[in-house]
Amino acid sequence: MSITIEQRRQHRLMTIEKSLAKRHRKETRFRRVGLAAVTTGMALVIILFASILARGVPAFWQSTVYTDVYFDPEVIQLDEKPRREDGETQLAFDERYGAWLTQASLVNWQSLIDSAMEDALGVDVESRQLRDLRALLASGERFALRDQFIEKPSLLGQTVEVKLLASANVDVWIKGNIDRSLPDARQQLSPQTREWADRLSDEGIIENAFSTSLFLNTDSRSSPASAGLAGAFMGSLFMMMVVILLSVPIGVASAVYLEEFAPQNRLTDLIEININNLAAVPSIVFGLLGASIFIGYIGLPLSAPIVGGLVLTLMTLPTIIITTRASLRSIPPSIRQAALGIGASKVQTVFHHVLPLALPGILTGSILGIAQALGETAPLLLIGMNAFVANVPGTPLEQSTALPVQIYLWQGNELRNFFEARTSAAIIVLLGLMLSLNALAIWLRKKFETRW
Numbered sequence: 001m002s003i004t005i006e007q008r009r010q011h012r013l014m015t016i017e018k019s020l021a022k023r024h025r026k027e028t029r030f031r032r033v034g035l036a037a038v039t040t041g042m043a044l045v046i047i048l049f050a051s052i053l054a055r056g057v058p059a060f061w062q063s064t065v066y067t068d069v070y071f072d073p074e075v076i077q078l079d080e081k082p083r084r085e086d087g088e089t090q091l092a093f094d095e096r097y098g099a100w101l102t103q104a105s106l107v108n109w110q111s112l113i114d115s116a117m118e119d120a121l122g123v124d125v126e127s128r129q130l131r132d133l134r135a136l137l138a139s140g141e142r143f144a145l146r147d148q149f150i151e152k153p154s155l156l157g158q159t160v161e162v163k164l165l166a167s168a169n170v171d172v173w174i175k176g177n178i179d180r181s182l183p184d185a186r187q188q189l190s191p192q193t194r195e196w197a198d199r200l201s202d203e204g205i206i207e208n209a210f211s212t213s214l215f216l217n218t219d220s221r222s223s224p225a226s227a228g229l230a231g232a233f234m235g236s237l238f239m240m241m242v243v244i245l246l247s248v249p250i251g252v253a254s255a256v257y258l259e260e261f262a263p264q265n266r267l268t269d270l271i272e273i274n275i276n277n278l279a280a281v282p283s284i285v286f287g288l289l290g291a292s293i294f295i296g297y298i299g300l301p302l303s304a305p306i307v308g309g310l311v312l313t314l315m316t317l318p319t320i321i322i323t324t325r326a327s328l329r330s331i332p333p334s335i336r337q338a339a340l341g342i343g344a345s346k347v348q349t350v351f352h353h354v355l356p357l358a359l360p361g362i363l364t365g366s367i368l369g370i371a372q373a374l375g376e377t378a379p380l381l382l383i384g385m386n387a388f389v390a391n392v393p394g395t396p397l398e399q400s401t402a403l404p405v406q407i408y409l410w411q412g413n414e415l416r417n418f419f420e421a422r423t424s425a426a427i428i429v430l431l432g433l434m435l436s437l438n439a440l441a442i443w444l445r446k447k448f449e450t451r452w
Helices: 002-060 089-107 109-121 127-134 141-151 168-175 191-202 231-263 266-279 285-295 305-329 334-340 346-374 378-382 402-413 416-448
Strands: 063-070 159-165 208-209
Touching: 002 063, 002 416, 063 109, 063 168, 063 334, 063 416, 089 141, 089 416, 109 127, 109 141, 109 191, 109 305, 141 159, 168 191, 168 208, 168 285, 168 346, 168 416, 191 208, 231 266, 231 305, 231 416, 285 305, 285 378, 305 346, 305 378, 334 346, 346 416
Parallel strands: none
Antiparallel strands: 063 159, 063 208
16 A cells, blocks of 8 residues: 555656656746847847948048138128118118128129139139039038128138038048949049049048038038938927927826726726727828818918927827826825825825826836837828928928938938938937937936835
8 A cells, every 4th residue: 555655656746847847948948039039139129220320320421621712802792791880770780781691692602612622623624624623512512601701701801721511422432332433424423523532532631520511401402412400300309399298298187087087987988998099090190180180171381390299299199198097007006095094185196196106107108109209200291291391490380391201301312322321320310319218218217216
């Protein structure tokens, strides 16, 4: 009898050991699969960021010509810059100043640049070679020279070293982003322009300098080399202001009401289902809604940041409501019971005890929703924010574009050799803003986190 019991005990032990060994093997496999998944995801993210950085970082430096320009009084035949006189009305002064600006715009600033480039090259350029000479610089640099003189009229009669942006084709040529062995018929620059560009580069007159124009200029079709992100950045900033001012208060208030005050009935159940469904609706649908209601029915201006902000607010609201309700649910019921037990009202319980404890999660969800809205493109295309706008918007009601849309437009530009790198640079700027918002969310969560 004792042998039978011993055998049963040994059999039971062997069964348990086999079961434990099998369980340990499954756990080991699961850990390895999880580690492989995390490693693969991190590797893909690193490859993505490395690819974007490798292409985009060089675009932050642009071929720039450093040369001396003589502000020839024989060319710049302007009256003295107007100053407001005593007793003169603002309207009268604006008229005189506007006339002076018109007179300044009629000056042949391009001739000053041509003379400066001839001196830099040490050649006398014939009229038939002017086109080759002017191909060295961005076409908009004559306006930059004009603005520099308007800012400082005392330059008249002086020789000053100025920075002039090289043209997009010259930038591509000097950086080696085009095959130099291609025949002349397939080159974007003439043989004479290529020769001059190489000579100026060898002499240090053309250098790679940090591109401030990328951040200070608006988009440009006539002068691709001077195209920048200023207009798109301000458009995105105005849109985010609208989103923050509307989506966060409305989303948090809606979540607080639904979670803490609303009765549980079919109507609230229907509202919850629709909120969850709206969170999964493709963003382009919100663009169609915004185009039909805000532009078609209400009559708001086309491609204005306020319309983009309203569309992105509708898209962000479900995310903020869901994350806020999840944060409120994470607060232990004992907090509410204790507050009610000492005589606090329902409103006091929610706003004095529950909300402060849920604030880290609410802030995190709100900022992540705003960061997601910052990178949206599809709904903005449907409300006309892909239009070419050459000015920086001063208010949310003025026409503008946005950073994601600007990236989309540059990606499809026909001058691929130049704008491919500039597109990656714009992506870096956008990612920098999104990562900053995510870092802010983490910092706020740590700052306001409270233990209960």
